[in-house]
Amino acid sequence: MSVRTELPETRVETPKRRRTPPPLLVHALAALGALAVIVLLTLVTDEFTNLRIATIGYYLIAVAGLTLLTGLTGQVSLGHGAFMFIGAYTVALLVRRVPTFPLWADLLLASAAGGLAGLLAGAAAARLRGPYLAGATLALAVGLPALTRKFPDFLGGSNGLSFTVHSRRAGAGVPELRWQTWIVWLSVLLALVLVVNIVRGRLGRNFRAVRDDEVAAALSGIAVGRTKILAFLVSAVCGGLAGGLQAFLLGTAAPGSFTPALSLSLLAAVVLGGLGSLWGALWGAVALVYFQAWSEDLADALHLNTDVANNLPLAVYGVILIVVVLAFPRGIQGGFHRLGVLLRRSAKQKENHEKH
Amino acid sequence: MQDFFDLTLGGISAGAVYAALGLALVIIYRATRVVNFAQPALALISTYFAYSVTKATGSYWLGFAVAVVAGTVLGVVTERLLIRPLRHRSELSSIIVTLGLLLVLQAVAGMIWSNEPLAFPYAFDFRGRFSANDLFVVLVVVAIAALVLVVFKYTPLGLRMRAAAFAPEVARTLGVRVGLMLTAGWGLAAAVGSLAGLLATPPFLFPNVLDGVFVYALTAAVLGGLDNPLGTIAGGFVLGVGLSYVSGYFGPEMVTIAALAILVIVLTLRPSGLFGRAKVRRV
Numbered sequence: 024m025s026v027r028t029e030l031p032e033t034r035v036e037t038p039k040r041r042r043t044p045p046p047l048l049v050h051a052l053a054a055l056g057a058l059a060v061i062v063l064l065t066l067v068t069d070e071f072t073n074l075r076i077a078t079i080g081y082y083l084i085a086v087a088g089l090t091l092l093t094g095l096t097g098q099v100s101l102g103h104g105a106f107m108f109i110g111a112y113t114v115a116l117l118v119r120r121v122p123t124f125p126l127w128a129d130l131l132l133a134s135a136a137g138g139l140a141g142l143l144a145g146a147a148a149a150r151l152r153g154p155y156l157a158g159a160t161l162a163l164a165v166g167l168p169a170l171t172r173k174f175p176d177f178l179g180g181s182n183g184l185s186f187t188v189h190s191r192r193a194g195a196g197v198p199e200l201r202w203q204t205w206i207v208w209l210s211v212l213l214a215l216v217l218v219v220n221i222v223r224g225r226l227g228r229n230f231r232a233v234r235d236d237e238v239a240a241a242l243s244g245i246a247v248g249r250t251k252i253l254a255f256l257v258s259a260v261c262g263g264l265a266g267g268l269q270a271f272l273l274g275t276a277a278p279g280s281f282t283p284a285l286s287l288s289l290l291a292a293v294v295l296g297g298l299g300s301l302w303g304a305l306w307g308a309v310a311l312v313y314f315q316a317w318s319e320d321l322a323d324a325l326h327l328n329t330d331v332a333n334n335l336p337l338a339v340y341g342v343i344l345i346v347v348v349l350a351f352p353r354g355i356q357g358g359f360h361r362l363g364v365l366l367r368r369s370a371k372q373k374e375n376h377e378k379h
Numbered sequence: 380m381q382d383f384f385d386l387t388l389g390g391i392s393a394g395a396v397y398a399a400l401g402l403a404l405v406i407i408y409r410a411t412r413v414v415n416f417a418q419p420a421l422a423l424i425s426t427y428f429a430y431s432v433t434k435a436t437g438s439y440w441l442g443f444a445v446a447v448v449a450g451t452v453l454g455v456v457t458e459r460l461l462i463r464p465l466r467h468r469s470e471l472s473s474i475i476v477t478l479g480l481l482l483v484l485q486a487v488a489g490m491i492w493s494n495e496p497l498a499f500p501y502a503f504d505f506r507g508r509f510s511a512n513d514l515f516v517v518l519v520v521v522a523i524a525a526l527v528l529v530v531f532k533y534t535p536l537g538l539r540m541r542a543a544a545f546a547p548e549v550a551r552t553l554g555v556r557v558g559l560m561l562t563a564g565w566g567l568a569a570a571v572g573s574l575a576g577l578l579a580t581p582p583f584l585f586p587n588v589l590d591g592v593f594v595y596a597l598t599a600a601v602l603g604g605l606d607n608p609l610g611t612i613a614g615g616f617v618l619g620v621g622l623s624y625v626s627g628y629f630g631p632e633m634v635t636i637a638a639l640a641i642l643v644i645v646l647t648l649r650p651s652g653l654f655g656r657a658k659v660r661r662v
Contacts, residue, residue, distance in 0.1 A: 099474055147643040150650050153470045154414035154605070158597040159642050161416075165594050166635030173632035283590060284485075287478055294475055330493040334586075338486035344479025348472050349464055 050219050054212040061208045065201050074272075075312050077204040080211045081268040082308035086292045087218055087301055088261025093290070094299030095222065096254040097234030098148060102160030104286035105167045106137040106259045108278070110266025113137075115184040115276035126188060130210055130267045137263015138256055145255025149248040164286040168278035183277025207268050214264055219301060221257060230254055284337055291340040294347050297354030306355040314339050385508055386627040387620055392513035394619015395520040396579040400589075400596035401603065401611040402524060403572035408605050410544045410564030412470075413462060414597075416477040419589035420484035421457065421569050422576030425450035427492050429577055430499055430584055439500055447573050454569020458562045489586045496583035505581070516578045523571055524612045530567075531608070540564055591635060595622065598638045602645055602653050610654030 061080075065073050089103050110133040117129045124132075144163065148156050171178040178184065197205075221227055229250045232240040241247050270276045292311045296303025315336050322332030347354055353361075400418065407415045415421075425446040433442035461480060465472045503511035531537040542550035543560035551557050579592045599618045603610025618641070625637040645653060 093471075097471070099471060101478070147647065151646055154408075154474065155601060155646060155650075157414070157416070157474055158594075158601060159639060159646070162594045162598065162635060162639040162642060165590055166639050169632045169635055173630055282587075284482070287482055290475070290478065291482075298471075331490045333494060334486035334489035337482050338490070341479045341482030341484075341486060344475050344482065345461065348468075348475050348479070349461070352468075352472070 046223060047216070047220055050216045054216050058205075058208060058212055062205060065204050070198065070200050073198075073200050073204050075316065077200075077207045077272050079308050079312050080204070080207040081265045081272065082289075082292065082311050083305055084211045084214050084218075084261045084268075085265035085289055086296065086307045086311070087215060087304040088258035088265070089289050089293050090296070090299065090301060090304045090307075091218060091222060091230070091261075092254050092258035093293055094297075094303075095227065095230040095234060096251060098251060098254060099153070099157045099290075100160045100255075100258070101157050101283070101286050101290065102144075102163035102167075103258070103262050103289050104281045104283070105160075105163045106140060106262025107266030107269065107285070108167055108276075108281035109140050110134065110137045110263035110268075111270035111276035111281070112178065112184070112266075113263070114267040114270040115186055118186045118188055119184060126206070126271065130264060130271070133267030133270075134214075134260045134264040137266065138260040141255045141257075141259020141262070142252065144259065145252035148255055149251045161283065161286075164281075164283040168281050171278045179277070181278055183275055183279070185275040187274055188271055203272055207272060210264065210268060214261060215301075218257065218261065222301060226250075226253065288337070288340045291344050295343050295354055297356030297358075298352075300354070300356040302359075303354050303356035310343075310355075382627060383624075386623045388509045388513070390620030390623030391616060392509075392516045392619070393623060394599075394616040395517045396575055396592060396615075397595040397599045397619055398612045398615025399520045399523060399575035399578065400572055400592060401599035401615050402527060402608055403568040403575065404596060404600045405603065405605060405608050405611045406527065406564055406568035406571065408600075409608075410540060410561050410568075411458075411462060413473040413477065414605070415565075415568070416474060417457065417480035417484065418568075418572050418596075419576070419593035420481045420488075421450055421453045422572040423488055423586065423589055424453060424484055425569075425573040426499070426576040426580050426584060427488055430492070430497060433500070439502065443502075443577060446577055447570050450573025450576075451566045451570040454565040454567075454572070455562055457569075458565035462565070463558070463561075485586045492584075492586075494586055496585040496588075498582060499580050499584040501581045502578075512581075519574065519578065520612075523574060524608065527567070527571065528608060536563070594635060595619075595638055598642045601642060604652030604654045607652070607654045610652065614653065 061076065065076060068076070085103065085107060088106075089100060092098050092100055092103075113133040113136040114129050117124055117132060144160070148159065151159055171183065172180055222230075229240070229245050232243070232245055233247055233250050237247050240250075266276075266281075269280070288311060292307030293304065294307075295310055296305070296307030318335035318339060319332065321327070322335060327335070351357065400422065403418055403422075404415060407413055407418075428449045429442035429446035431442075432445045433439050436442070457480065461476050462473065465476060501512045503515050505512040529537075531541060539550070539555045540560045540563060542553070542555050543557040544564070547557045550560075575592075575596070576589060580588055595618055596615070599615035600611045602614030602618065603612070605611075618638070621641065622634050622637060626634050629637075
């Protein structure tokens with residue numbers, strides 16, 4: 024969205040040859056570290072915060088998927104809540120109808136169902152661009168939850184489906200919610216390792232090439248249509264998993280949680296975090312959860328009436344979208360990047376100063 | 380057979396509303412290459428104005444007039460404050476900013492007037508197969524469409540607006556105030572959108588009331604090619620009747636999905652709409 028003005032810093036390569044470990048291993052180790060941090064965090068915080076940490080977890084994977092689609096491939100989706108809807112209902116139906124399935128199978132199938140829907144949506148979307156694509160995906164977000172009213176016996180109508188999952192082994196000394204938070208983050212980190220590998224690899228390069236110039240990408244031998252569909256697929260798998268995890272955590276799947284506003288707030292998170300950066304997805308997910316929390320606190324503190332309080336988060340997301348695009352097109356992660364460059368530069372100046 | 384007839388008539392008046400809101404999208408798209416995702420919210424706010432004015436004064440038509448004026452002002456302000464600064468940015472920027480505005484305005488409407496449905500009156504009697512109100516809706520939309528076409532085609536203002544949209548640099552050297560023309564386009568479109576909102580809202584007004592209508596309006600505009608007012612009007616009526624059959628024979632829950640299916644099928648066969656002309660891209 025904006026042109027980077029700083030030149031990449033030139034670094035002299037040291038001739039010393041070091042064997043770099045394979046990226047998959049690096050990412051897996053990083054994920055393990057992250058899981059350890061999460062486990063520690065949940066141990067020192069109360070139940071309420073545990074729930075928030077878990078919520079950040081499933082938003083993170085949904086926002087990361089959307090970042091890959093919108094930030095890296097340049098396809099705008101206003102219907103990502105629809106994939107979460109599919110994931111959530113897959114888990115709900117499986118738990119209720121086939122209770123013998125283990126949780127990991129439910130979650131895998133939720134991701135697969137999301138992916139299947141993404142494949143269909145992507146196949147249609149590969150021919151659409153910009154506003155056309157945005158319109159079609161918006162229709163998906165508006166239309167899909169209405170299906171619950173068409174099949175009230177199967178999908179529970181507008182009340183949705185509720186259920187309980189017993190994921191914890193009997194006798195384990197961990198509170199249920201803490202255990203659930205661990206499961207959520209374990210799944211999210213596993214998925215993130217795959218996503219990061221895709222983004223850093225050849226496919227990720229193809230994604231960016233398609234975003235920057237479709238004609239040039241096609242001329243250099245990239246199958247543009249197939250690449251766009253793949254981006255939709257990966258992104259929808261993430262959405263399906265996120266929805267599945269949400270259903271697992273809350274024990275319900277109801278159409279009211281998957282409004283177009285959800286899809287738009289996911290997009291707000293992507294834009295706020297910084298388009299095209301997976302770190303940005305983390306800041307975006309944290310912001311999603313905490314803006315909601317803060318606006319509730321604020322409404323309590325100021326004794327705002329319920330009409331104002333209920334609508335405050337949406338207003339905040341809207342303002343974020345506008346302000347970020349107008350004033351900080353690179354989002355939070357862009358700000359961090361900027362800060363890093365400045366710090367390094369000042370450190371170097373200091374070094375030079377000391378030498379002289 | 381009776382059913383079929385009723386559904387067709389019902390579809391025509393619904394389609395008129397889709398055509399009107401679609402027309403609002405097309406006017407802006409022609410002028411600025413922006414799809415205004417905030418269009419339903421602009422229409423929503425002006426409909427709430429109509430509600431408040433009607434409630435305070437007891438006159439439906441006073442509320443109606445205030446709503447159209449308020450809508451026009453909102454459109455002008457939006458263009459000046461939010462769209463103008465994005466002139467040289469990517470398509471994505473304007474999509475995101477208009478979506479942001481959509482969220483803000485819907486939330487503000489909920490804060491001021493609450494999320495609960497409020498009773499909003501029809502202009503005329505709405506009972507019967509093709510009621511006085513249905514006739515009014517269709518007539519208003521046809522009149523508006525004709526007016527817009529005449530303005531674009533036969534007036535100096537329309538000529539300047541077209542020039543500003545298609546060749547801004549040339550238009551500028553010939554003395555057209557391009558910026559003013561773009562603002563005028565947004566104002567005109569928002570006025571048409573407000574009308575559509577007033578016609579589409581009854582019987583109940585709530586912040587998300589126009590979401591579905593907007594999806595159908597966008598579908599109508601895309602069917603028409605996003606660039607073609609006549610095509611959009613035709614697309615609106617065809618879609619209204621088609622969706623009315625879907626609602627009658629398969630259930631109202633299937634309507635949005637059907638609209639999505641129509642959109643995808645049409646765009647797969649003709650990526651620039653039924654009435655749009657394919658653009659040649661130069662490498």
